[in-house]
Amino acid sequence: MTTTTLLHVLPAVVPAAGWAAHALYLARRLRTVRTDPLTTLMCRDEFTGRARRAVRHPDAAVLLLDLDDFKSINDTYGHAAGDQALAAVGTRLEAWCRERHDFAARLGGDEFAAVVRLAENADLQAELLFGLRARLGEAVITTTGALLYPSASIGVCRALQRPDAGLPELLRGADEAMYTARERIGL
Structure with a gap:
């Protein structure tokens, strides 16, 4: 991949990676709220x-x-x-x-x-x-x-x-x- 191609792709990849990381964070938080921390059963x-x-x-x-x-x-x-x-x-x-x-x-x-x-x-x-x-x-x-x-x-x-x-x-x-x-x- 050339530097020019990388510079064109990078602006699209960074926000997508950020949104993916945010989605994982929210999914973990939601699972935490729905799960009893001691037994791991649902609340x-x-x-x-x-x-x-x-x-x-x-x-x-x-x-x-x-x-x-x-x-x-x-x-x-x-x-x-x-x-x-x-x-x-x-x-x-x-x-x-x-x-x-x-x-x-x-x-x-x-x-x-x-x-x-x-x-x-x-x-x-x-x-x-x-x-x-x-x-x-x-x-x-x-x-x-x-x-x-x-x-x-x-x-x-x-x-x-x-x-x-x-x-x-x-x-x-x-x-x-x-x-x-x-x-x-x-x-």
Whole structure:
């Protein structure tokens, strides 16, 4: 390329490169706003927007998960260990959902949500939830060497159980189911 050609092309290339760099910067900022920094799951607002559309499917189900006795992890091992447990649970929940082409979010604190598609077969539903519970309960080794086994109470509300219900009603149903599950194990 000659110097003359370079001088003619350069004025067009520099602004284009600047706009491309700016677009990458904005995309990263947007991803940061939509993502929980601790778990890398989507945040509540992003989840709500996506879930409102997803729950229209008749096989959709909303899961609400709350870590069991999470306060004692923070009180006993410190908040850094609690953060490591939350991050591990987030990673495991995201992987479980991704395997099923579903999605999850951290709503805040030790509360997570997911929208999944479940067939009408109740046995399959129990198997999926058992698999999720087992995966979440795998050991977490903290940086201080503490060995934690997180567990979660999980509530499920299927769109078929509440025809024409929107996301708020399905979340409420999953919340009720989660507290029923928690009472069964005595928490």
